[in-house]
Amino acid sequence: LNKPTVKPIINIDDLKRDLQSISGDNSQKYSDLSQITFDSQFIETEILFSKQIVGNANSTVSQLISKLDNSDWVKGGLQYLPKEQTQENETCPFCQEKTISNNLVESIKSYFDASFEADINALKTYSEKYSQAIQNIPSKSVFEANPKFETYKKDFEIKYSAFIKVVEANKKLIDDKIKTASVPVTLKSSVKSLEGINEVIQKINELVAEHNKNIDQKATV
Secondary structure: OOOOOOOOOOHHHHHHHHHHHHHOOOOOOOOOOOOOOOHHHHHHHOOHHHOOOOOOOOOOOHHHHHHHHHHHHHHHHHHOOOOOOOOOOEOOOOOEEEOOOHHHHHHHHHOHHHHHHHHHHHHHHHHHHHHHHHHOOOOOHHOOOOHHHHHHHHHHHHHHHHHHHHHHHHHHHHHHHHHOOOOOOOOOOOHHHHHHHHHHHHHHHHHHHHHHHHHHHHHHO
């Protein structure tokens, strides 16, 4: 026999296991593995992430904030502004001087108008949906439990890890965008990496189908 030019995927040990799996009265069929779905991939292409989200240009402090390019810093300081009107200037959370008046507080708050808040809330919704989609990704143990997994174990682990790395990096970018809304970010597409995993799962399912077919053929002998 001529030696094949391509190294066989299945080795002698695999063949032994295959024979043992269809031999004897305890031989049984295996179930297919479900392919992985990730229903939040649409979020990765949302144009909101490339938008420079800033406040109301008509606010009296908008020109200063724009000139200093520090809207994210000011937004973070909103939580330290007085919640109620006061008769005298309060300590500024930014410079620690008594410069915060009622008018200034209202000007700062008006800078972050309804449009700004709508964009931030949209980002938070994307973050929640993306996080939930990540949590719904099956763990490796789900696939490792299949008797036919071993043949493609290394290939699966490489592609599974690559996919998880992409979506976790995207989740961090989404959270960074919420904190610094004025800075555009670009999420990486997880489409190709997910396709790579599902191609391996398909190959495992082909082995499962072959195994089940052998059992059926054995029953007819």
